[in-house]
Amino acid sequence: MSRRILIINGPNLNLLGTREPHIYGSTTLDDVIALAKSQAKGLDAEIEAFQSNHEGAIVDRLHAARGVVDVVVINPGAYTHTSVAIRDALLGVEIPFVEMHISNVHAREEFRKKSYLSDKAEAVICGLGTFGYTAAVEFAAKHVKLKSKKAHL
Numbered sequence: 014m015s016r017r018i019l020i021i022n023g024p025n026l027n028l029l030g031t032r033e034p035h036i037y038g039s040t041t042l043d044d045v046i047a048l049a050k051s052q053a054k055g056l057d058a059e060i061e062a063f064q065s066n067h068e069g070a071i072v073d074r075l076h077a078a079r080g081v082v083d084v085v086v087i088n089p090g091a092y093t094h095t096s097v098a099i100r101d102a103l104l105g106v107e108i109p110f111v112e113m114h115i116s117n118v119h120a121r122e123e124f125r126k127k128s129y130l131s132d133k134a135e136a137v138i139c140g141l142g143t144f145g146y147t148a149a150v151e152f153a154a155k156h157v158k159l160k161s162k163k164a165h166l
């Protein structure tokens with residue numbers, strides 16, 4: 014039974030590869046998702062990917078994932094530090110999630126140290142660069158304890 018993993022990327026992560034490359038590197042989001050999809054084949058997992066610059070669109074995507082997705086890997090971008098709505102959506106749909114950041118948010122501005130998600134996450138990854146997505150996918154596929162049965166099974 015393959016696990017369905019939804020990778021969500023928040024605002025500005027569509028610019029990955031060209032955005033502040035000294036912080037976020039030169040790998041594009043398309044590269045990240047292509048790598049995750051090929052990685053998933055060896056993990057008996059399936060990857061879906063969603064990116065949005067809009068908070069409500071991320072909330073809507075999480076609602077649609079209920080009963081369908083097993084684990085969410087989320088890099089909420091700046092919404093990490095502001096969004097009660099995304100926190101509530103993750104808790105509301107009862108899908109375990111891994112919080113992931115490319116940069117080490119603790120070594121940057123003070124406001125990046127606050128996350129609205131970390132205390133509810135199965136794991137928090139930061140500072141590994143885009144390799145963090147690879148680590149998160151492997152962890153999501155192998156180690157996250159699932160909460161609910163998928164509706165389509």
Ligand code: DQA
Nearest residue numbers: 025088090091114115116125
């Ligand atoms: C980020 C860190 C956030 O503080 C920032 O707003 C981002 C990206 C990261 O992946 O390191 O957009 O989540």
